[in-house]
Amino acid sequence: MNKFSNILSFLVLQLFLTTAFASEIHEPMRPDWSFQGPLGKFKRADLQRGYQVYTEVCASCHSMDLLSYRNLTEAGGPEFSKDQAKAMAAMFEVEDGPNADAEMFMRRAILSDRFVSPWKNEQEGRISNGGAYPPDLSVIVKARAGGADYIYSLLLGYQESPKDLIIEDGVYYNIYAKNQRIAMPQVIYEDGVEYTDGTAATEVQMANDVTTFLAWAAEPKLEERKRIGFKVILYLIILSFLLYFTNKKIWKDTSH
Numbered sequence: 356m357n358k359f360s361n362i363l364s365f366l367v368l369q370l371f372l373t374t375a376f377a378s379e380i381h382e383p384m385r386p387d388w389s390f391q392g393p394l395g396k397f398k399r400a401d402l403q404r405g406y407q408v409y410t411e412v413c414a415s416c417h418s419m420d421l422l423s424y425r426n427l428t429e430a431g432g433p434e435f436s437k438d439q440a441k442a443m444a445a446m447f448e449v450e451d452g453p454n455a456d457a458e459m460f461m462r463r464a465i466l467s468d469r470f471v472s473p474w475k476n477e478q479e480g481r482i483s484n485g486g487a488y489p490p491d492l493s494v495i496v497k498a499r500a501g502g503a504d505y506i507y508s509l510l511l512g513y514q515e516s517p518k519d520l521i522i523e524d525g526v527y528y529n530i531y532a533k534n535q536r537i538a539m540p541q542v543i544y545e546d547g548v549e550y551t552d553g554t555a556a557t558e559v560q561m562a563n564d565v566t567t568f569l570a571w572a573a574e575p576k577l578e579e580r581k582r583i584g585f586k587v588i589l590y591l592i593i594l595s596f597l598l599y600f601t602n603k604k605i606w607k608d609t610s611h
C-alpha cells in the first residue's frame with residue numbers, strides 16, 4: 356500500500372511538472388505519412404523530390420555516408436532509372452587513385468560511389484558551422500526520438516524568438532529544438548528549389564519531401580518488411596482456421 360501511494364504521489368508530481376512547463380515543450384506535428392501503418396508505402400514522387408531538396412539544400416552541410424548513388428535506383432526507394440542516377444552521380448566529384456604515377460586524382464562519381472560528403476573531415480565541418488557539426492543524415496530519422504515527425508517539425512519550427520529570450524550568436528530559435536535552440540539556420544524557404552516535376556515548392560511540401568527521403572534512407576527495406584509481415588499474418592490466419600477445423604473434425608466423435 357505504501358509503495359502504491361509512493362507511485363501515486365510520483366505520478367501526481369509528474370503531472371504537475373508537465374502542466375507547469377507545458378509551454379516549454381512543443382510536441383512535434385504529426386502529418387499523415389504514407390509510409391506509416393502496417394501497409395504503408397513511400398510515395399515515389401515524394402522520394403524523388405526529396406532527393407532534389409537534399410542535394411540542393413542540405414548536401415552543402417550534411418553528408419549521407421551510408422547511401423550509394425546506386426541505391427537511388429533500387430525497388431522501394433525513389434526508383435530513378437539507371438541513366439537518371441548515373442547523371443545524378445556524375446554531378447559530384449570524388450578523389451580516386453593512386454594512378455600509375457602514384458598520384459591521387461579527381462573523377463566524376465559513379466553508381467557504386469557513396470554520396471559525396473561536403474567535408475573532408477569532421478573538423479572542416481565544425482569550422483564552417485561555428486563549432487557545431489552537421490550530423491550525417493543517413494539514419495537520422497531512426498536516431499532522433501520522434502523520427503520523421505520531429506525532423507519535419509524542426510525544419511518548419513523556426514520563429515521570431517520571444518523578446519525576453521537571449522539567443523547566443525550562431526544559434527537560432529526553433530520551437531521544436533532542444534531548449535528551443537539549434538546551431539542550424541532556417542534552410543527551408545518557399546521556392547527554395549524549383550521542382551523538376553513542376554510541383555509548387557511550398558515550405559510544407561519541401562519539408563514533407565525531404566523528410567520522406569530521409570525516412571527511406573534510414574529504412575530502405577521498409578516496404579519489403581511490411582509486405583512480408585502482411586503475408587506472414589495472412590498465412591497465420593489461414594493456418595489458424597485450418598487447425599481449428601481439423602481439431603474439430605478429429606474430436607467430433609468423442610464426447611467430452
Ligand code: HEC
Pocket residue numbers: 408409412413414415416417484487488489490495499506510536537538539540542543565
Ligand atoms: C548551413 C549548413 C546547414 C544546412 C544547409 C542544413 N543544415 Fe542541418 N544542421 C546544421 C548544423 C550546424 C546542425 C547541428 C545543429 C546543432 O548541433 O545545434 C544541423 C543539424 C541538423 C539535424 C539534427 C537536429 C538534431 O536534433 O540534432 C537535422 C535533422 C538536420 N540538420 C536536417 C537538415 C536538413 C533536412 C537540411 C536540408 C533541408 C539541412 N539540415 C540543411 C547545418 C545545416
